[in-house]
Amino acid sequence: MTESEDREHREDERVAKLRERVRAESAAHPLPDDLWPAIRERIDGAKVVVLPSAESAMPAMRRAHLRRSLAWIAAAVAAGFALVMFGRNTSPRVAPAVTAAATITNVADSSGFYEEQARILFNRLALERSLVRPEALESIDHDLHVVDAAIAELDAAVARDPANPELRRLLASSYREKVDILKRVANAE
Amino acid sequence: MNARNLNRKVMTGPSPADDAPPIDDVVRRAQAGDVAAFEALYRAHAPAIYALCRRMAADERDAHEFTQDVFVRAWERLTTFHGQSALATWLHRLAVNTVLGQMRAARREGGRFADEDVDLLSGAGGAFDARADARMDLDAALARLPRGARVAFILHDIEGYSHDEVAALTGTAPGTARAQAWRARNALLNLLDP
Numbered sequence: 264m265t266e267s268e269d270r271e272h273r274e275d276e277r278v279a280k281l282r283e284r285v286r287a288e289s290a291a292h293p294l295p296d297d298l299w300p301a302i303r304e305r306i307d308g309a310k311v312v313v314l315p316s317a318e319s320a321m322p323a324m325r326r327a328h329l330r331r332s333l334a335w336i337a338a339a340v341a342a343g344f345a346l347v348m349f350g351r352n353t354s355p356r357v358a359p360a361v362t363a364a365a366t367i368t369n370v371a372d373s374s375g376f377y378e379e380q381a382r383i384l385f386n387r388l389a390l391e392r393s394l395v396r397p398e399a400l401e402s403i404d405h406d407l408h409v410v411d412a413a414i415a416e417l418d419a420a421v422a423r424d425p426a427n428p429e430l431r432r433l434l435a436s437s438y439r440e441k442v443d444i445l446k447r448v449a450n451a452e
Numbered sequence: 453m454n455a456r457n458l459n460r461k462v463m464t465g466p467s468p469a470d471d472a473p474p475i476d477d478v479v480r481r482a483q484a485g486d487v488a489a490f491e492a493l494y495r496a497h498a499p500a501i502y503a504l505c506r507r508m509a510a511d512e513r514d515a516h517e518f519t520q521d522v523f524v525r526a527w528e529r530l531t532t533f534h535g536q537s538a539l540a541t542w543l544h545r546l547a548v549n550t551v552l553g554q555m556r557a558a559r560r561e562g563g564r565f566a567d568e569d570v571d572l573l574s575g576a577g578g579a580f581d582a583r584a585d586a587r588m589d590l591d592a593a594l595a596r597l598p599r600g601a602r603v604a605f606i607l608h609d610i611e612g613y614s615h616d617e618v619a620a621l622t623g624t625a626p627g628t629a630r631a632q633a634w635r636a637r638n639a640l641l642n643l644l645d646p
Binding site for chain 1: 487490491494495498499500502503506507512516519520523524527529532533534542545546549590591594606609610616617619620621623637640641644645
C-alpha cells in the first residue's frame with residue numbers, strides 16, 4: 264500500500280467512525296419531555312382539522328388558477344406558431360441590432376432561470392410523491408405533461424427562428440407558468 | 453428514490469416500531485380521527501423522529517418544536533398515507549421536509565444564514581481553526597456547524613440521501629450540497645478528532 268493510499272484509508276476510517284458516532288450519540292438522546300400534551304392541544308384546537316386528501320387540500324381557487332394557466336399556455340403556443348407563420352410571410356421588422364440582441368439575451372437568461380427553478384421544484388415533487396394521493400398524482404402528471412408538451416413545441420419554434428424575441432418571451436413565460444404550477448402543487452401539499 | 457433506500461434511511465436510528473405489533477389498524481383508526489390511536493403512533497415513532505430533528509437542528513429546543521410540528525402535520529396529512537411505504541418511512545420524509553421548511557422560514561425571517569455559512573467555513577483563521585486544538589463533544593460540534601452545512605452532512609452522511617436528493621430538498625445546486633457536506637465533515641473531524 265502506498266503512502267497516499269494509506270492516508271486515504273485512514274481518512275476513510277475517520278469518516279466512518281464520525282458517521283457511527285453521530286448516529287449512535289444522537290439516537291441515544293431520549294425524549295426529555297413528553298411532547299404529546301402540546302401536540303394533543305394543537306390537534307384538538309379548531310385550527311387543525313384532518314384533511315381528506317392532498318387534492319382536496321388544494322383550494323378551489325388554486326385549482327381554477329391551475330386550469331387557467333394551462334389554457335394560457337395553450338394560447339401561448341398557438342400565438343407562437345402564428346408568429347412563426349406570419350414571420351415567414353411578412354418582411355422582417357426593423358429594430359436596432361443592439362436592442363434586439365440584448366432582449367434575446369435577457370429572455371434567454373430568464374428561460375434558464377425558470378427552467379432551473381422548475382427542475383428543483385419537480386425534483387421536490389418527485390421526492391414527495393408518496394405523500395400525494397394516486398388520483399391527485401395522476402392529475403398533476405397530466406397537467407405537467409400538457410405544460411411540457413407546450414414548452415417542447417415552443418422550444419422547437421425557437422430553434423427554427425432563434426432571432427425571434429417574441430417566441431423567446433413566450434417560451435420564458437411558459438417556463439414561468441410551469442414554475443407557478445409546481446409551486447401551487449407544493450403549497451397545496 | 454427507491455423504497456430500499458428510503459427504508460435504509462429510516463433504519464439509521466432506532467426504530468421502536470420494529471418491536472411493536474402491526475399497526476395497520478391503529479393507522480386506520482388514526483386516519484379516521486381517533487386521537488388515542490394517533491397517540492399510540494406518536495409513542496411508537498417519536499423517539500426516532502426526535503433524534504432526526506435533533507440531528508438536523510442541533511438544538512434541543514428547536515428539536516422539540518420541530519418534533520411537535522412533524523406530528524401535528526402528520527395528523528393533518530395522515531389520510532394521504534396509503535401504505536405504499538412503511539409509516540416510519542413516510543414520517544421520516546415528512547420530518548425532513550417539515551424541518552427544512554421551518555429552517556427556510558427562519559432564514560427568510562433572519563436573512564443571514566447564507567453569509568453565516570461562508571464566514572464559519574471559510575478556512576484558515578475561521579472559527580473552526582481557532583478551536584481545532586480542543587476536543588468538543590458531538591452536540592457542541594454539530595451546533596457550531598452552519599445550518600446549511602450541517603443539514604447537507606446529516607442528510608447525506610447520516611440519513612443516506614444522495615447529493616442530488618439533498619440539493620432537491622434544500623433548493624441548492626448538487627455541487628453546493630456536495631461541497632457543504634464535505635466541508636462539514638472536515639470541520640467535524642477537526643473539532644472531534646484533531
